[in-house]
Amino acid sequence: MREMKVNADSHAYPVYVGENLRFQVGRLLKEDYSSILIISDTTVGELYLEDIMSGINHPHIFHTLVPAGEASKNIEQFYEVHTKAIEYGLDRHSLIIALGGGVIGDLAGFVAATYMRGVDYVQIPTTILAHDSSVGGKVAVNHHLGKNLIGNFYPPKAVIYDVQTLESLDAKQVRSGYAELVKEAFIGDDQFLQQLLDIQLNDINSSQLIEHLYNGIHIKASIVEQDEKEAGIRKYLNLGHTLGHALEAEAGYGRIAHGEAVAIGILFALYVSEKEYGINLPYQQLLGWLHLNGYPLNISGAAPEALIRRMKSDKKNIGSRIQMILLQSPGNVTTKEINEELLTDYLTTFKRKLV
Template sequence: MEEITVQSSSHSYQVVIGEGVRFNISEYLPKNYSSILIITDDRVAGMYLSAIKNSLPTENVFESIISSGEQSKSVDVFYQLHTDAIQYGLDRNSLIIALGGGVVGDLAGFVASTYMRGIDFIQVPTTILAHDSSVGGKVAINHELGKNMIGNFYAPVAVIYDVETLHSLSEKEVRSGFTEIIKEALISDETTFTQLMHINLNEISNHQLQKYLSYGIMVKAKIVEEDEKENGVRKYLNLGHTLGHAIEAELGYGQITHGEAVAIGLIFALYVSNEVYSIDLPVDTLYTWLKKNNYPLSLKNFNIQNFIQRMKSDKKTTNKTIQMVLLEEIGSPTVYEISDERLEEYLQSFSEKLVKK
């Protein structure tokens, strides 16, 4: 088992990573709670909900089960969860537990941040992708015009990460989550990136997985502690996300996983970095690895103008000018303002190269 301490502006909290820790959730509660609401989805509930409920000390434990998938990060589901919390009688000394992947974590965290102006919540991630979203306190729901456009900065009081829950993930979910680990390596450490390019996701061991999850969490924790509200270096965590979020929104949430969309965004970010800085980042190496591990890398009906408009809805856009996170070299990210004209050129040439591959 490993514990990582993250310092937010309001409090510090522990990220506990290990096998079987879901059976001992009560050990990591920072205080006694009057009641607990577990928010999970209809896929995770059947596998892990009973274990979590049985590990809690209070009789006032309730559950709300949402539909799995990005579509649940909506204002309607958000409102329904508030209704559930009120009907269950949650008060300001209650706790919300987010049991699931990034969708559940983002949604349940936003509910916790707004219910009675804010109550405690704990992240219990069950996906690789959630190693990124569960740490750092960004909680949100989607708007039909943009991903995570309605949200808050609200840190959990603990993150309990049981790696045994990752055994139930599909290949698609493993791919989706591992993209964020690659992103974290690209913005911080060329040696780790090189190591990752030798991993076959179908053969990854528990030891390797826990090692790289811990690595990713430590990279993110360090950045979040320096810049919790995304005024500076935290923007670097958005490498690949400007185009990635646009792809998700354009195709329709749930048509492609977050990590699969960001994977295309990472290739594009490296491609643009090479064009802007006249360098030679390993675009082909990354593309080959993604292809080998069965990432969907083709974009049907690639409408450049639609993507540009979607990218303009990105939270990093300033005065309608798109800001992309690029790399001057692996481990040296920067934020670069890019005009619509240049972006159109890059998207056109990138799409042509993607088709040829």
């Protein structure tokens, strides 16, 4: 097991990454709670709920399952989970456990942040993608007009990552998760980046996975510690997300995996960075790696105008001018406002290159 400490503004919390941790949650909890509510989805619940329960010895432990998928990250499910928490008698000294991928982490985290104005919660991510969302305290539900528009900054009390739960992921989910690892590597660690771009995703073992997740979380944590509320450099973690979110929204949430959309977004950020700064970035190397690992790259169905409309409602914008996260070199991130006309040109030529 590998372990690190993340220093949030309000408190420090441990991140554990290792094997068999899903049976040891009770042992890893540092406080006593009056009751515990495990929130999961129907898919993950069937696979791992019993394992988690078997490792916690508590007289008042409850669970509630929401339908699997992004569609559950809405205000109705949010309210419904609150109803369960009230009905089970949770009080201010209760614990919520988020067992699942990013959807569950964001939804259960936001319930924890708002239940009686805030109770403790622990993240137990069960996807590679969720290594990103489980650390840093961003919790939210979607609004029908945009992703993650209703939420809080509310860090967990612990993140417990059992890599064995990742064995049940399909190839699409592995691709989705590794896109965020590649993003972190571009932002923070060139050696880690080269290591990632040398591997094939269908050929990773448990100890590599622990190492990659640990490295990715480490980069993320070091940024979040400096800027928890995203007033400055935390924005950099949105590399690839300006276009990524727009592609997801255009396709309909859940149709394209989040990380697959982000992968195209990172590639586009490299493309725009090369044009804007007249530099060379590992665009071709990334493109080759994405091809090799089966990332879907055809976005010919998405109209630039529609994408730009989506990009304008991005939370990182000031007013409705589009701010892109760009690279001046790997590890050297910046933000730049790109006007709509130029962005339309970039999107049009970029799309053509991909087909």
